[in-house]
Amino acid sequence: MLTSLVSILVLGEAPPARVVLKAGDKAPELGVMDTKGVTWKLNSLKQDKVYLVEFWATWCTTCKKIAPTVEAFVREKRGDKFEMLAVSVDDDLAELRKELRTKKPEWPVLMDPDFSMMNRWGVVGVPRLFFVRNGVILWEREGEVSAEDLRAAWSKMGL
Amino acid sequence: MKKFTLLSLALLALSAVSFADTTKTDPETVCPVMGNPTSASSISVFYGSLLVRFCCDGCDDEFLASPTTFLEKAAEGKAPVADFLFDPVSHARLEIADAAEVITLRGIRYPFASKENAEAFREFPGTYIAMPGKESLKCPVMKNTVENPAQASGYADYNGVRYYFCCAGCDAMFKAEPAKYVAEVASAIRPVGGGKAPAKQTHAMAPTCAGCAGEARLMTGDGLAAKWMFGYRYVGTPEVAPRHRFTLDYAVTPRLTFGIERSGSDSRTHPVIPASENFFDWLRTSDGDALVMPRATWFASPQGKNHPSVVFGMASDRLSTPHGQAFFVTFAKTVPGSSVTPFVSVKTNTYEGKTVAPFGVNFGFGNDHVLQVINDGDYTHWLFTRMFDKTAVSLLYAKTQYWGFSVSMGF
Known part of the structure; x- marks a missing residue:
């Protein structure tokens, strides 16, 4: 509220309303590059395949905390029907490279150093996770997540 | 007869020079709009940190109307359509012709000052080539404005903006205290490819x-x-x-x-x-x-x-x-x-x-x-x-x- 008031006073106009994505909403565009240099778009995603889109950062302690759980889940389910898309919101790409050398992720790591995808997806904090299929949000979660949460979501999606 | 012989020899010598030059320094990029070969004398524009050459007058305007569409299309093709103006690892200005190694990735040629830089690039190329959507041609350290990215000594990315430097040494000063420098050039920040029309470079x-x-x-x-x-x-x-x-x-x-x-x-x-x-x-x-x-x-x-x-x-x-x-x-x-x-x-x-x-x-x-x-x-x-x-x-x-x-x- 205070931010809105300040924005109205300073800028003379209300800030754009924050996007809050829920299950059933259309997924916004990806529009960012991965660490191999490939630009990802929604239409790059395979038909009927489920993607776990996780916004994270190297400096995020909660991300580190849930990483073993998420990674174990992804390794178990990855295949023709499911893939992980890790979206790094690090603006220091040298730090990201260090992390990647250690973690050696098997899935695509997308980069959003100027937070353009983050803004489109209404993400204000990390970690933030979404299950997406055919351009539609199936499930979303902000903050910590457990193996049970992921399995429950998986079942709820009928997978 | 003597004059004719001399001229013939000279023209033969010129042919040799032309051939050597063609193989060593002629650009190998193609026009992103028409797909035709280009040369150093082709019309070209700067788009972000890229130099893009065109086969025909008018192709440049078509490209600038929708640059990302053409670059994405080029990323799927075999021939490069643009040259990156810097060593993407060191961020220092470097010509393709002066590079120790050149890597073509998704339609763009990247020059490297050393084999080590090229090796580092190969590991996670995307982390070196992601281009912010905004840029400043005004050096945040010296406050000089470079005419175009090719005139810059290097660049740094900070908070979603690419800042070009006028002189060697500015980058080190900037990296030590970026927040101190960016405030004074805020008015010079513009969208990449937008605002002022990119400079045309015509040989x-x-x-x-x-x-x-x-x-x-x-x-x-x-x-x-x-x-x-x-x-x-x-x-x-x-x-x-x-x-x-x-x-x-x-x-x-x-x-x-x-x-x-x-x-x-x-x-x-x-x-x-x-x-x-x-x-x-x-x-x-x-x-x-x-x-x-x-x-x-x-x-x-x-x-x-x-x-x-x-x-x-x-x-x-x-x-x-x-x-x-x-x-x-x-x-x-x-x-x-x-x-x-x-x-x-x-x-x-x-x-x-x-x-x-x-x-x-x-x-x-x-x-x-x-x-x-x-x-x-x-x-x-x-x-x-x-x-x-x-x-x-x-x-x-x-x-x-x-x-x-x-x-x-x-x-």
């Missing part, structure tokens, strides 16, 4: 030296195409002085060059300016009997939408300046929507104090060929030139009477 044979008939000099929109330029001209005149002419220029900045020239083959002349003479007196009164003469060119202004290019210079070409030193200013302006560039000069020289008004026209054919017709105040000369990246070779018909050729090489 062309400059109608620069009205005192130098038969001299093709390659230049970009920003000045000379190379740091050093060597030139040789042969023309089969009965007079000895203009027959052989050697020039060597050094670009102090891309727009300001100093050099020397040696004309004639008369053994009676001094090898250099006589040491006993005051340089300025000599310059003023010389009858041209020194073998090595100074020359200089200042590209004061490239042509704009509503004004011609302006070039000042001095030279001592013996074809159009029989003795002494010539001083000239040349104005040139391309006819909009055409490849025709008329130019007019005012030239005066120390030989009889004669002042004349040379004039002429450059006719462009395709991207690489130019026919120049120039009247130097006394005679008309014809020059047909094939341009490469940093080399030009020309066939000369001097005084509409004598055949010759010239070659100009940048390095």
